[in-house]
Amino acid sequence: xxxxxxxxxxxxxxxxxxxxxxxxxxxxxxxxxxxxxxxxxxxxxxxxxxxxxxxxxxxxxxxxxxxxxxxxxxxxxxxxxxxxxxxxxxxxxxxxxxxxxxxxxxxxxxxxxxxxxxxxxxxxxxxxxxxxxxxxxxxxxxxxxxxxxxxxxxxxxxxxxxxxxxxxxxxxxxxxxxxxxxxxxxxxxxxxxxxxxxxxxxxxxxxxxxxxxxxxxxxxxxxxxxxxxxxxxxxxxxxxxxxxxxxxxxxxxxxxxxxxxxxxxxxxxxxxxxxxxxxxxxxxxxxxxxxxxxxxxxxxxxxxxxxxxxxxxxxxxxxxxxxxxxxxxxxxxxxxxxxxxxxxxxxxxxx
Numbered sequence: 594x595x596x597x598x599x600x601x602x603x604x605x606x607x608x609x610x611x612x613x614x615x616x617x618x619x620x621x622x623x624x625x626x627x628x629x630x631x632x633x634x635x636x637x638x639x640x641x642x643x644x645x646x647x648x649x650x651x652x653x654x655x656x657x658x659x660x661x662x663x664x665x666x667x668x669x670x671x672x673x674x675x676x677x678x679x680x681x682x683x684x685x686x687x688x689x690x691x692x693x694x695x696x697x698x699x700x701x702x703x704x705x706x707x708x709x710x711x712x713x714x715x716x717x718x719x720x721x722x723x724x725x726x727x728x729x730x731x732x733x734x735x736x737x738x739x740x741x742x743x744x745x746x747x748x749x750x751x752x753x754x755x756x757x758x759x760x761x762x763x764x765x766x767x768x769x770x771x772x773x774x775x776x777x778x779x780x781x782x783x784x785x786x787x788x789x790x791x792x793x794x795x796x797x798x799x800x801x802x803x804x805x806x807x808x809x810x811x812x813x814x815x816x817x818x819x820x821x822x823x824x825x826x827x828x829x830x831x832x833x834x835x836x837x838x839x840x841x842x843x844x845x846x847x848x849x850x851x852x853x854x855x856x857x858x859x860x861x862x863x864x865x866x867x868x869x870x871x872x873x874x875x876x877x878x879x880x881x882x883x884x885x886x887x888x889x890x891x892x893x894x895x896x897x898x899x900x901x902x903x904x905x906x907x908x909x910x911x912x913x914x915x916x917x918x919x920x921x922x923x924x925x926x927x928x929x930x931x932x933x934x935x936x937x938x939x940x941x942x943x944x
Contacts, residue, residue, distance in 0.1 A: 602630040602921050606671075609917065610910040611638025613648050617697060618892055618915050620651060620675065621704040622922040624659040625896070629676040630921075636671075643669040647693025647719065651701045654687045658702065658713075682709040682770065689719030692760030694726035699766060704892050706768045707745050713768045721755040721762030722837050727885055728852050729764060730791060730839045735850035736889055739779075743893060744771040754795055756835025756854075776899035777890075780938070782881040783845025788813060788821040788872070790840040792865075794855070795831035802827040804861035805838045812869045817876065836861070838868045842875060849875055849883035880904035880936050887939070888912040894941050895919045901941045908937035 602623075606615050613636055623630050636642045644652065644667070652666045652673065660678035687698060695717040706713045722728040727736075729751050737747045746769035755762020792806035806823045813821045821840070836855030841848060853867035875883050882890070887905035892915060894901040905912070908931045916927055916939070923943070931937025 601674075602628060604630055604632045604918070604921055605634055606632050607634040607637035609914045612636055613645075613697070614888075614911050614914045615918055616648055616673070617651055617701040618918040619921070620655040621701050621892055622919070623675055624655050624661070624677045624680060625705040625708060626922055627677055627679065628922055629674075631675075632673045634671055635673060643671045644673070645693070646691050647689050647697065650687060650689045650693065650719075651698050654685070654698060655701055655705075658682075658685065658705065680705045680709040682706055682711040682713040682768075684714045686716040687718070689760070692720035692723050692755060692757045694723055695719045695721055695755065695762060695764050696729055696732055697726045699732065699764070700889065703747065703768065704896070707740075707747070707770055707893075708774070708896065709770045712770065715764075715766040715768070717764045717766065719755055719762060720757060720760045721751055721764060722835060722854060723755070723757040724854060727889075728837060728839060728854075729762075730837075731850045731852060731885065734841050735848050735883075735886055738848055739886060739890065740893060742777055743774045743897060745774065745893070746771070752830075754793070754829045754831040754835065756795060756831055756833050759831070759833025761832040774893055774897035776897040776901040777894065777903070778901065779847055779881040779903040781879070781904075782847035785819065785842060785844050785876065787843040788817075788819055788840060789843070790821065790823040790838065790868075791826060792823055792838050793826035793829045794836040795829045796834040797836060799827045801836050801855065801861050805836065805865045808862045808865035809838055809840065809869055812866070813872070816869075816873065836864060838865045840868050840872050842872060847881045849886065851875065851883070875906050878906040878936060880906045882906070884909045884912070888915045891915040891919060891939070895923050895925045895943065898943050901943075902939060904936065904938045906936055908933050908935060912937075912939075
């Protein structure tokens with residue numbers, strides 16, 4: 594974009610949950626708007642404050658695509674100064690080197706590349722289905738289709754699954770830019786049309802994926818009185834063991850996703866139960882977006898000219914964080930109705 598550089602923005606990284614979301618959203622907006630910033634107290638409220646491996650990868654990746662000048666980009670740093678140049682689309686390969694989340698890295702890269710001048714192709718290596726981050730299937734089946742409503746074209750595939758703690762997953766993502774984003778209004782989701790999903794496992798007995806699927810189908814039919822289509826992937830290619838139950842609820846005007854990961858000592862039925870419980874919580878309310886999609890859409894909505902709005906079944910700390918960071922970089926008018934942990938409505942006006 595052709596914005597002139599402005600005075601450096603100062604951001605307090607201890608705001609709210611004091612986690613990595615502040616960093617990722619600030620990096621994305623900084624690169625897109627060519628706005629320098631300094632982030633203090635990075636991840637101040639985390640057990641190990643400062644930049645971790647996946648956070649440092651995000652900093653260096655955003656610096657690479659924008660020719661940024663950076664200070665403080667070392668492991669453990671609690672202060673970062675970032676001076677971006679213009680976005681340079683192209684073919685990039687980024688390796689986190691651990692089971693750090695490739696999907697969180699993609700969140701930071703996606704926004705500026707979606708409004709660049711040419712298409713980009715990304716190869717991301719690390720964790721693809723790991724705790725405390727959206728699994729790849731959430732992005733491919735929920736986020737990407739919703740962004741399509743805004744004129745964004747993103748396609749991806751998974752070549753290797755990366756579970757915690759081995760990592761080693763490989764994602765390929767193609768981003769086809771748009772000259773601008775369309776505003777969206779996602780206030781009512783309409784009637785439920787379909788429930789589908791996937792039960793996947795790697796380097797585990799086949800019955801793990803079977804039991805996850807059977808328990809999910811049993812509970813959905815019994816408690817929701819609705820049929821579901823759940824595909825089985827008992828041999829997902831990976832360097833390490835792991836399992837996933839992922840469910841998608843397709844309504845007339847919205848799509849929502851819910852997942853649970855397996856771990857040693859966690860029964861397959863418990864994995865399925867967690868995902869089904871999240872699905873039930875969503876369907877018992879009338880709001881449009883699931884809690885994870887709400888916060889992920891905020892930076893894109895802030896860049897869409899006009900009025901955008903959505904309702905969500907739960908206001909999360911991540912949503913509040915992204916709204917707060919957006920206000921540092923833009924003059925978008927934001928209205929939030931609802932308290933943390935309850936249903937909410939967000940309206941954004943970008944004049």
